[in-house]
Amino acid sequence: MTRKDEILQVSARLIREKGYVGLSMRDLAKAIGVKAASLYNHIPSKQAILAEIILHLAEDFTSQIQHVAIKSISSLDKLKQIIEHHVDLSLHHPNKLALLNNEWMHLEGQSLADFKTMRNQYEEQLRQIINQGKANNELKALHTELVLFSLLSTLRNLNVWIKKRGSIPAEQLKNELHQVLLNGIS
Amino acid sequence: MTRKDEILQVSARLIREKGYVGLSMRDLAKAIGVKAASLYNHIPSKQAILAEIILHLAEDFTSQIQHVAIKSISSLDKLKQIIEHHVDLSLHHPNKLALLNNEWMHLEGQSLADFKTMRNQYEEQLRQIINQGKANNELKALHTELVLFSLLSTLRNLNVWIKKRGSIPAEQLKNELHQVLLNGIS
DNA sequence: GTCTATAGACAGATAGAC
DNA sequence: GTCTATCTGTCTATAGAC
Known part of the structure; x- marks a missing residue:
């Protein structure tokens, strides 16, 4: 599984729990084990995660x-x-x-x-x-x-x-x- | 209808549209026609609106x-x-x-x-x-x-x-x- | 009961080093 | 590809004037 797939999968779980607005990029990054800035090497924005x-x-x-x-x-x-x-x-x-x-x-x-x-x-x-x-x-x-x-x-x-x-x-x-x-x- | 009832009714409509986290107290206040600080004379917190x-x-x-x-x-x-x-x-x-x-x-x-x-x-x-x-x-x-x-x-x-x-x-x-x-x- | 002003925390996103 | 540092803006809530 690529890092991007991992981001999408973990995002789905966390957005389900906290809601889209309630999930911060910092929380998402922590759940994956990187810093928030690193996420932007794989996805262009928070909105793009939801849309995809x-x-x-x-x-x-x-x-x-x-x-x-x-x-x-x-x-x-x-x-x-x-x-x-x-x-x-x-x-x-x-x-x-x-x-x-x-x-x-x-x-x-x-x-x-x-x-x-x-x-x-x-x-x-x-x-x-x-x-x-x-x-x-x-x-x-x-x-x-x-x-x-x-x-x-x-x-x-x-x-x-x-x-x-x-x-x-x-x-x-x-x-x-x-x-x-x-x-x-x- | 009291102002508190108005706050609860308008909150329900806006939270339905934007989600609880997505609705700001400023947006809520604007929809009612007051400033955000004024809401706190009628309700103790944003969380109390949802709970009630x-x-x-x-x-x-x-x-x-x-x-x-x-x-x-x-x-x-x-x-x-x-x-x-x-x-x-x-x-x-x-x-x-x-x-x-x-x-x-x-x-x-x-x-x-x-x-x-x-x-x-x-x-x-x-x-x-x-x-x-x-x-x-x-x-x-x-x-x-x-x-x-x-x-x-x-x-x-x-x-x-x-x-x-x-x-x-x-x-x-x-x-x-x-x-x-x-x-x-x- | 409403206002202005603001405190203090946290948001998404970017720059640039490594 | 990940990091640190930071920009810029918004958030809830409070203080105090009127």
């Missing part, structure tokens, strides 16, 4: 849902693959996902605009999949926005909860989550 | 769920009343709820300990209601923690989405949300 972490993840989500959307499978199978992708990323990058969810408002300029564009694209793709499912009678005739919101709320919070899941293996987690989200609990 | 907003809401949630838990009604009806309370608070105090969800880690000392205690109590009460529902065959035999997590994820994100709900009246929102969360979407 968030935009990289946002691009991953966007390309995945576009890849799923054009497949010739049922809407329910599309939703299943989207859920699985959220589980996989939540397992492997929980800290970076926390930044995507909670620190994006500290992005500036073009980075903030790009993030908003990708977020809107993601929600629009998911909205279309839900509407297709309703048209095919795969999904109930509920408010699309309510279904979209409920799904995304649970998926975007997976990173908070996934480390406390205890003994549930990843595959079983995906199956039960799929059942809870699509078939309900009662 | 968050702990007040946490006490509201805790007392409500304890009130519901001891009722002689079905587990499904208990869940319905809990969902309705989240909707009501999300409609009336969206900014303060955002702080409860996203800024609690900036609490310090006894305030932070009290918050964590109340949050654990809330989750434990909800866990018991879910387990009762499973024992009564009102709820499916799914992982309790997964059901708890999914429910709370959606309920705690209501404040983000509720202002975009458009034309859905509050009563209809409660009914559809109840259906989505308990009966599923497919």
Whole structure:
């Protein structure tokens, strides 16, 4: 792992704990074991750390849902693959996902605009999949926005909860989550 | 509305936008129309603003769920009343709820300990209601923690989405949300 | 109850030695 | 690539006049 990767990884953990504004470059440097000035040989600014972490993840989500959307499978199978992708990323990058969810408002300029564009694209793709499912009678005739919101709320919070899941293996987690989200609990 | 109430209300809106650390007392004072030093005639510190907003809401949630838990009604009806309370608070105090969800880690000392205690109590009460529902065959035999997590994820994100709900009246929102969360979407 | 002025700490970032 | 030293600005909070 390069020093730059180390900076990004440690930054994600510390920003998750202290918030973007609450983390100082001195604290970050101390956690890595160098002086603050040395960080600037690897990254141009504090803002660039946040932008790189968030935009990289946002691009991953966007390309995945576009890849799923054009497949010739049922809407329910599309939703299943989207859920699985959220589980996989939540397992492997929980800290970076926390930044995507909670620190994006500290992005500036073009980075903030790009993030908003990708977020809107993601929600629009998911909205279309839900509407297709309703048209095919795969999904109930509920408010699309309510279904979209409920799904995304649970998926975007997976990173908070996934480390406390205890003994549930990843595959079983995906199956039960799929059942809870699509078939309900009662 | 007293000046102190005005400070709390404006603080909630600005902290939601900029984060607790990102909001300066100068910015807060300017939004209210006074100088920063004048704020300290109404509140003892910046930290006290955050603590008062968050702990007040946490006490509201805790007392409500304890009130519901001891009722002689079905587990499904208990869940319905809990969902309705989240909707009501999300409609009336969206900014303060955002702080409860996203800024609690900036609490310090006894305030932070009290918050964590109340949050654990809330989750434990909800866990018991879910387990009762499973024992009564009102709820499916799914992982309790997964059901708890999914429910709370959606309920705690209501404040983000509720202002975009458009034309859905509050009563209809409660009914559809109840259906989505308990009966599923497919 | 609001103001001006300021104390004292800490922020992001840069210059230049090694 | 890391360091020391430092610039320049902002932060919370207080003192004391009005």
